[in-house]
Amino acid sequence: MKLQLALDHFNIQEATNLLKEVADVIDIVEVGTPFIIKEGLKAAEEIKTGFPHLEVLADLKIMDAGMYEASMAYEAGADIVTVLGVSDDETIKGVVAAASKYNRLVMADMICVKNLAQRAAEVENTGVDYVCVHTASDLHAKGKNPLKDLRKIKSSLKKVGIAVAGGINKAMLESILQENPEIIIVGTGITGQKDRRETALAMKKMINEYRRS
């Protein structure tokens, strides 16, 4: 079970400063969608160069031109690229082909997918490495979280790793751990806290304790 830190409202300098605090605690650093929009793939490149022991996920949320866009990210040093579950299978297959060429990984983000269980099974068949249950941040204010979807999706997936994202914080972590996902993605649950290192450490400790139990 891995802890992925999502950096959304960051520039490269701010991200580097935070990573100096928590790089020994997290497993995957996510260069979030707005971060890439702001800085371009240079953000992924500089973070991979600065913190080579971390896996870098480029949250491109690819919707089209799968092979082309994913290749750009892998060439910039990304270990994992995201593609949207709502995109066409041809697009997902293009991302998977790029991952295969560069020997990297693909995460399908199921944000806003209807018929979640059915689509997750279809997406698994395209050859992605991870399927991510994800509650849109625009729905957090309405009290939605990804726990229900996480429970729903588990039975329809056979071998792919499951990731979970969407407003996860320390208070929610225990119930997420019960579902045993492969990757737990935390953004403002760490980045928005007063003591970011302490929060990351506390969450990592809970993960490790769960794994040992």
Next chain:
Amino acid sequence: MKLQLALDHFNIQEATNLLKEVADVIDIVEVGTPFIIKEGLKAAEEIKTGFPHLEVLADLKIMDAGMYEASMAYEAGADIVTVLGVSDDETIKGVVAAASKYNRLVMADMICVKNLAQRAAEVENTGVDYVCVHTASDLHAKGKNPLKDLRKIKSSLKKVGIAVAGGINKAMLESILQENPEIIIVGTGITGQKDRRETALAMKKMINEYRRS
């Protein structure tokens, strides 16, 4: 009726060179998704600064964090921002709110939307300015084009402008014109041609002749 030139496989220098050739022919320049991934929003900013008479569309294909991501693009100088029709209404409304704040425009991209007519009507009700019928580039090889969807969507929209994208070239333009969309989006149909200015001029001439007829 406007001609929008989509710049996808470009960096800022290449885009500037092409725009020097065609800036007097086109109405809207699209900073395409892979172009933004490569360069960040600096691409939109530099193009708007260099060609202030052109409308600049930032093809963010927003899927979440509507208000936040759209605001970033408007602050960089974009006149129009895209949001995905498959995203949640809350996300689209966030983009519309940002557009209202900055006095700019929103285009909803209907790529991969199921139940196109129904969803287009819902999207129109969120207050977007344009609804874009869009065939994914990953489906062009399968011979798909946006003409059928364009015909399908027209009857379900009342007041919003209709844009059309997806492999449009000079040979297809006549049948697109018959449907009278507000914006015609052309990428490799111009950028992939030997004489790009001549092709853009020929397409613009067809558009103008249709408008006069």
